[in-house]
Amino acid sequence: xASGVWGPRDLGYVIHxxxxxxxxxxxxxxxxxxxxFLVDAPNVVDIFSMNFDNLxxxxxxxxxxxxxxVSCARWxxxxxxxxxxxxxxxxxxxxxxxxxxxxxxxxxxxxxxxxSAQITSVDVCCDASTGSSAQLASCDSYGLCGFWDVExxxxxxxxxLEQPLCDVGFGPGSLAAxxxxxxxxFLVDRRQPREVGILAPPRHVRAPATAKLxxxxxxxxxxxxxxxxxxxxxxxxxxxxxxSPPQLLRHHHRDGVVxxxxxxxxxxxxxxxxxxxxxxxVFEFSRSTAEAVCAGCVPCLSWEPKDGRENCAxxxxxxxxxxxxxxxxxxxxxxxxxxxxxxxxPEPSCRRSSAVIRSTSSANDPLxxxxxxxxxxxxxxxxxxxxxxxxxxxxxxxPVC
Numbered sequence: 132x133a134s135g136v137w138g139p140r141d142l143g144y145v146i147h148x149x150x151x152x153x154x155x156x157x158x159x160x161x162x163x164x165x166x167x168f169l170v171d172a173p174n175v176v177d178i179f180s181m182n183f184d185n186l187x188x189x190x191x192x193x194x195x196x197x198x199x200x201v202s203c204a205r206w207x208x209x210x211x212x213x214x215x216x217x218x219x220x221x222x223x224x225x226x227x228x229x230x231x232x233x234x235x236x237x238x239x240x241x242x243x244x245x246x247s248a249q250i251t252s253v254d255v256c257c258d259a260s261t262g263s264s265a266q267l268a269s270c271d272s273y274g275l276c277g278f279w280d281v282e283x284x285x286x287x288x289x290x291x292l293e294q295p296l297c298d299v300g301f302g303p304g305s306l307a308a309x310x311x312x313x314x315x316x317f318l319v320d321r322r323q324p325r326e327v328g329i330l331a332p333p334r335h336v337r338a339p340a341t342a343k344l345x346x347x348x349x350x351x352x353x354x355x356x357x358x359x360x361x362x363x364x365x366x367x368x369x370x371x372x373x374x375s376p377p378q379l380l381r382h383h384h385r386d387g388v389v390x391x392x393x394x395x396x397x398x399x400x401x402x403x404x405x406x407x408x409x410x411x412x413v414f415e416f417s418r419s420t421a422e423a424v425c426a427g428c429v430p431c432l433s434w435e436p437k438d439g440r441e442n443c444a445x446x447x448x449x450x451x452x453x454x455x456x457x458x459x460x461x462x463x464x465x466x467x468x469x470x471x472x473x474x475x476x477p478e479p480s481c482r483r484s485s486a487v488i489r490s491t492s493s494a495n496d497p498l499x500x501x502x503x504x505x506x507x508x509x510x511x512x513x514x515x516x517x518x519x520x521x522x523x524x525x526x527x528x529x530p531v532c
Contacts, residue, residue, distance in 0.1 A: 137186055138436070139463065139470035142177070144169065146462030146469050149391075151447040152206035152215055154229070159184035159452050162192070162229055163460060164217050165445075165471070166201035174201050176219055178229060183452045186473065193231025197221050203252045203298075207265055207281065220250040224269055226281070235284055239271045248273045255281075256301040256348070266321075268307055270296035276309050278321060288324045292317055298344040302370060303351035310342035310356050316368060316377075330368055331376050337362040345402065347394035352419035355380075355402055357389035365389050365404060367416075367424055375421070380428045384408045391445045397457035400479040405446040405461060409439035417481035431480065436472050441465045448476075455482070 147168030154160045159182050166176040174197040179189040199221045207216040207226075215229045224237035239248050248271035257265040267279035272295045278288040294311040301307050309317040314336040318328040336358045346354035356377075357365045363386070366377035382389070387408040395401040402414045412430035417423060436443075441463035449458040455478040463470050 135475040136436075136472065137474070138461075138472035139441075140189065140472075141467075142462075142469050142471055144175070144469050145464040146445045146471070148201055148204045149445040149447045149460065149462055150204045150206050150217070151449060151460060152208040153450055154180065154215060161449060162206065162215055163189065163447065164204045164206065164219075165462065166197075166204045166219065168200040168202070170200060173198060174221070176201055176204055176217070178217065178231060181473075183449065183458055189471070192229065193227075195219065195225075195227055195231050195233075197225075199249075202250060203254075205253055205255045207255045207257055207267075218253050218255060218267065220253040220269060222249065224250060224253060224267075224279075237269075237279065237284060237286075239269065239273075239275060239277065248275065251296055252298040252344075254300050254307075266301070268299045268301060270299045270309055272296070274311075276317075276319070278307075278324070288321065290319065290324060290327065292327070295339075297340075297342040298356075300344045300346040300354065301348070302346045302354060303348055306370065308344055308346055308354055308356075308368075308370075310344045310358075312340055312342070313338040314340055314358065316344075316356055318370065318373065328373055330373055333358065333364055333366045333377050333379060335362050335364060336366075343389065343391055345392045345394050347396070347399050349396070349399040350394050353416065353424065355392055355394075357392050357404065359388050359390075363388045365392065367428065369419070369421075369424070371419070378421075378424055378428055380404070380412075380414060381430075382406065382412060383430065383433060384410065390443050393446060393448050395448045395457055395476075397449065397451035398479050398482070400481060401476075403446060403448055403459060403476075405443035407442045407444075409437070409442055409463075410435050411443060411446070411459065411461060413476065415479050415481065417479065432476070434474065436461065436463055437465075441470065444469065 144167040146165045148166040150164045154162045163179045167174045176195040178193040180192045181189045203220045205218045217227045219225045226235040250271050253269045265281040267281050270276045274292045276290045277286040294313045297310045299309045305321040307319045314332040316330040340358050340360040343357045365380040368377045369375045387406045389404045390407045392404045404412050411434045413432040415431045416427035444464045445462040447460045461472040
């Protein structure tokens with residue numbers, strides 16, 4: 132195909148939260164969950180099935196009704212042979228199967244007001260290689276952060292962090308990070324949950340602030356928080372050297388707000404940010420030294436669907452679907468509503484050298500040069516192809532290694 136972009140596909144609502152997981156035995160089959168955030172109308176989470184090896188119109192597999200806005204959706208996928216479950220957060224935590232059947236409802240009531248709170252985020256940790264049960268973390272607008280045993284449906288650890296909480300994310304091992312609306316970033320070790328570390332905030336972030344957090348199990352050294360609001364900025368925190376001040380990403384739009392961000396499950400060197408100004412930027416962090424992190428704070432790739440005329444709202448990244456290739460799914464917003472886009476992304480430039488942070492999904496795969504990866508684009512559904520939009524290709528990549 133001449134272009135690696137599929138879309139736009141009108142959904143009738145802006146996708147506030149998005150989550151993707153592999154389905155079946157091949158990497159090309161995926162399930163995509165898209166959630167709305169409508170204040171004065173009923174909300175939904177749509178589940179789509181797609182195949183990146185032969186991409187056609189996504190098939191809507193189920194629609195999950197929610198009376199209140201959906202703050203977050205996360206897939207719980209234990210691996211082959213286990214059913215995929217979807218966790219959604221709103222007034223309650225709800226656990227659904229991939230057919231849209233409600234399995235369990237979990238409630239936040241153990242806060243200082245002893246009332247059901249708006250659950251602002253949820254994250255899932257499930258490492259099938261360890262044999263441990265799936266863990267769930269959630270946070271709410273009253274300041275409660277809870278850790279759950281999914282199989283028993285029990286909150287076994289709860290922390291009152293004394294400020295409204297925006298987002299929570301699992302890191303490697305027993306670590307988790309939580310972002311609060313006062314600009315504080317909390318680091319929690321679930322083995323010693325009462326010893327909560329508070330990381331130094333970015334100097335220019337002013338409270339109150341909302342935030343999105345991204346940490347990957349295969350990226351143990353650093354994590355990212357996109358602080359949103361009047362004094363916005365995306366900060367890279369060093370989990371090993373907690374006294375180190377966070378470093379800010381140097382977005383092309385200096386006053387732009389990042390609506391969503393995610394580390395690549397395929398290539399943990401890559402951090403992808405979707406800006407409200409309409410640009411997707413990819414940053415490459417091949418090493419965790421201060422110098423390498425500073426160098427990686429400049430985007431190595433950028434893409435503007437509709438030439439920036441639509442605002443980015445949410446994103447999801449796939450595992451490696453083809454050698455040296457992964458996929459970005461993007462939700463955008465315009466005056467007409469919300470749209471879905473899909474494009475391919477190349478592997479990091481540092482994969483051509485020996486300094487590679489390996490992903491477990493591709494540790495044994497031979498590596499391709501970036502130029503070759505860019506040619507193997509995801510198939511495009513021609514009836515809805517927007518020919519004016521260029522693919523996110525290797526020609527846009529600037530090496531930072």
